[in-house]
Amino acid sequence: MPDAPFRRLALIGIGLIGSSLARAAKEKGGIADEVVATARSAATRDTVRRLGIVDRVEDTAAAAVAGADCVMLCAPVGAFADIAAAIAPHLARDAVLTDVGSTKGSVIRDVGPYVPDHAHFVPGHPIAGTEHSGPEAGFATLFEGRYAILTPPPGTDEAAVAKVATLWRNAGSMVEIMEPQHHDKVFAIVSHLPHLIAFTICGTADDLEEESRQAVLRFAASGFRDFTRIAASDPEMWRDVFLNNREALLEMAQRFTEDMTAMARAVRWGDASYIEDKIARGRRIRRRLIELRQA
Amino acid sequence: MPDAPFRRLALIGIGLIGSSLARAAKEKGGIADEVVATARSAATRDTVRRLGIVDRVEDTAAAAVAGADCVMLCAPVGAFADIAAAIAPHLARDAVLTDVGSTKGSVIRDVGPYVPDHAHFVPGHPIAGTEHSGPEAGFATLFEGRYAILTPPPGTDEAAVAKVATLWRNAGSMVEIMEPQHHDKVFAIVSHLPHLIAFTICGTADDLEEESRQAVLRFAASGFRDFTRIAASDPEMWRDVFLNNREALLEMAQRFTEDMTAMARAVRWGDASYIEDKIARGRRIRRRLIELRQA
Ligand SMILES: NC(=O)c1ccc[n+]([C@@H]2O[C@H](COP(=O)([O-])OP(=O)(O)OC[C@H]3O[C@@H](n4cnc5c(N)ncnc54)[C@H](OP(=O)(O)O)[C@@H]3O)[C@@H](O)[C@H]2O)c1
Numbered sequence: 001m002p003d004a005p006f007r008r009l010a011l012i013g014i015g016l017i018g019s020s021l022a023r024a025a026k027e028k029g030g031i032a033d034e035v036v037a038t039a040r041s042a043a044t045r046d047t048v049r050r051l052g053i054v055d056r057v058e059d060t061a062a063a064a065v066a067g068a069d070c071v072m073l074c075a076p077v078g079a080f081a082d083i084a085a086a087i088a089p090h091l092a093r094d095a096v097l098t099d100v101g102s103t104k105g106s107v108i109r110d111v112g113p114y115v116p117d118h119a120h121f122v123p124g125h126p127i128a129g130t131e132h133s134g135p136e137a138g139f140a141t142l143f144e145g146r147y148a149i150l151t152p153p154p155g156t157d158e159a160a161v162a163k164v165a166t167l168w169r170n171a172g173s174m175v176e177i178m179e180p181q182h183h184d185k186v187f188a189i190v191s192h193l194p195h196l197i198a199f200t201i202c203g204t205a206d207d208l209e210e211e212s213r214q215a216v217l218r219f220a221a222s223g224f225r226d227f228t229r230i231a232a233s234d235p236e237m238w239r240d241v242f243l244n245n246r247e248a249l250l251e252m253a254q255r256f257t258e259d260m261t262a263m264a265r266a267v268r269w270g271d272a273s274y275i276e277d278k279i280a281r282g283r284r285i286r287r288r289l290i291e292l293r294q295a
Numbered sequence: 296m297p298d299a300p301f302r303r304l305a306l307i308g309i310g311l312i313g314s315s316l317a318r319a320a321k322e323k324g325g326i327a328d329e330v331v332a333t334a335r336s337a338a339t340r341d342t343v344r345r346l347g348i349v350d351r352v353e354d355t356a357a358a359a360v361a362g363a364d365c366v367m368l369c370a371p372v373g374a375f376a377d378i379a380a381a382i383a384p385h386l387a388r389d390a391v392l393t394d395v396g397s398t399k400g401s402v403i404r405d406v407g408p409y410v411p412d413h414a415h416f417v418p419g420h421p422i423a424g425t426e427h428s429g430p431e432a433g434f435a436t437l438f439e440g441r442y443a444i445l446t447p448p449p450g451t452d453e454a455a456v457a458k459v460a461t462l463w464r465n466a467g468s469m470v471e472i473m474e475p476q477h478h479d480k481v482f483a484i485v486s487h488l489p490h491l492i493a494f495t496i497c498g499t500a501d502d503l504e505e506e507s508r509q510a511v512l513r514f515a516a517s518g519f520r521d522f523t524r525i526a527a528s529d530p531e532m533w534r535d536v537f538l539n540n541r542e543a544l545l546e547m548a549q550r551f552t553e554d555m556t557a558m559a560r561a562v563r564w565g566d567a568s569y570i571e572d573k574i575a576r577g578r579r580i581r582r583r584l585i586e587l588r589q590a
């Protein structure tokens with residue numbers, strides 16, 4: 001097992017992402033010598049104890065962070081401000097505070113002000129996940145071959161950034177440094193807007209009268225099904241993502257809606273070449289993804 | 296091998312769908328004793344000859360239909376009117392004319408008027424496909440466990456309908472009879488609108504400035520990728536589908552755009568419970584698909 005960059009890692013929230021990292025720490029090593037966790041509900045804390053995937057489960061975030069040299073927020077991003085307020089007084093000297101939240105501007109806004117001078121704040125986002133949630137859904141290989149993005153504010157201690165990068169590399173990820181604004185814009189289009197669309201079209205289908213709704217379920221394989229897979233994700237997590245990447249998401253949703261309107265207009269007026277051009281662009285992007293082995 | 300309902304099947308157009316049926320006829324049987332095919336281009340006709348998946352390749356549709364007791368249109372639906380005009384004078388007595396087009400109202404509109412009194416018209420749509428096209432993309436098992444929908448106009452010869460149904464059952468499909476209008480509405484939401492959205496969002500991403508576009512390709516796994524898969528399909532086929540299910544597609548696109556606007560508004564104004572409700576509906580639909588084993 002590779003040397004771990006941290007002695008004790010505290011996971012605040014331990015669902016799909018947190019439990020996958022805990023499992024990686026045990027099975028692959030190179031993450032932290034000891035892993036402590038807490039979750040909001042007693043039920044989840046009991047599940048985690050039963051699963052035996054961490055060394056210790058604490059009832060409060062304050063207790064979990066005591067003595068930890070790395071604290072990782074693994075709850076929905078909407079909970080980060082309250083969690084930061086609760087843990088700030090208990091952070092050890094030179095502790096590294098990081099997170100796995102899907103939005104980065106909001107995390108810097110919500111958590112940054114609470115970080116004491118004696119700690120280091122390294123926001124992060126592992127680009128890995130499934131449509132399942134909770135600690136039983138996690139697995140040790142989730143981060144293998146996937147990107148992990150870090151968005152450290154200017155002036156962040158370089159040693160702290162390097163340690164968080166080592167943690168993710170040892171979990172199997174490729175680490176990238178990005179500006180938080182660029183991160184939020186890119187993920188608005190590659191992830192947040194597709195999820196918003198998927199949830200929306202499920203609602204559109206659900207509003208049809210009964211007979212059509214039955215047929216939708218029956219013939220879903222024709223394309224709709226691919227949208228429902230990504231619409232199966234956790235409501236609380238996605239609500240928080242949408243509300244915490246509001247500006248970039250609304251900007252992309254606006255562009256998309258304009259493009260949908262133009263496409264519908266081309267269908268209405270029989271503008272075949274406009275439609276063909278859009279379809280051809282879709283294929284081109286698909287081909288590039290295949291070339292880049294991201295398909 | 297089961298008894299075949301037809302002696303000679305003529306495929307007009309032989310890409311993904313036509314070549315899959317030709318392969319099923321050879322490998323599974325129960326389709327037709329002999330399969331003849333034609334395609335628009337000499338290149339495709341040569342490919343089909345080389346593949347050896349049909350008994351005979353003809354250079355014209357008129358030659359292909361001569362002596363066939365079943366003629367199946369397997370070209371993009373926009374070509375159907377011209378094809379129908381070209382083959383009508385050559386259709387044998389009691390020949391069954393069917394098709395695999397993804398739209399049904401337009402096929403009845405475009406083909407119906409050309410069908411001579413001595414032939415039988417049984418419009419059809421196998422609910423099977425991949426994002427690949429052309430005769431090399433086909434495979435004999437494509438239709439197994441999938442639905443095949445027939446939309447015979449009132450008064451269609453029942454023996455003709457039964458024979459087409461037998462053909463699809465022997466290819467491995469479950470046969471359903473539907474009203475063409477209901478078919479077009481259901482497929483507008485389960486298939487045509489998802490494809491329209493997928494093509495559109497690829498265009499939206501492709502319009503971003505260079506730096507973001509690179510990042511989109513890199514981080515596509517986060518959701519965008521699922522949309523590009525369905526956007527990889529044949530431009531000509533989809534252009535024709537959109538233009539030939541115009542009314543139902545525009546109606547569904549309009550409902551969807553309204554729902555997107557409402558969702559964007561909820562994001563803008565922080566209406567958490569509206570967003571959660573929509574997400575929960577998406578999950579519910581996903582769960583029902585899993586129960587119905589359609590996920
Ligand atoms: N899933 C993905 O695809 C993905 C990918 C990359 C990043 N992320 C990010 O990773 C984070 C976690 O996502 P996940 O998929 O692991 O979610 P999850 O499976 O739903 O788990 C969330 C965890 O956070 C806990 N939690 C919720 N509110 C809390 C609070 N106020 N205080 C302490 N703990 C709290 C939950 O405890 P209870 O069970 O007791 O509620 C649970 O342990 C989110 O910020 C998300 O944006 C997710």
Ligand SMILES: NC(=O)c1ccc[n+]([C@@H]2O[C@H](COP(=O)([O-])OP(=O)(O)OC[C@H]3O[C@@H](n4cnc5c(N)ncnc54)[C@H](OP(=O)(O)O)[C@@H]3O)[C@@H](O)[C@H]2O)c1
Nearest residue numbers: 308309310311312335336339370372374396397424428429
């Ligand atoms: N792909 C799917 O997912 C799917 C599913 C269900 C139904 N369908 C329907 O099935 C039909 C065929 O789709 P496909 O995926 O098999 O398409 P494809 O792979 O692109 O093949 C189309 C075939 O039609 C031929 N063709 C085109 N224009 C023609 C014309 N004017 N006269 C004669 N032949 C012509 C093409 O010949 P060239 O190669 O020479 O151009 C080719 O052989 C379409 O109506 C589509 O709506 C498709």
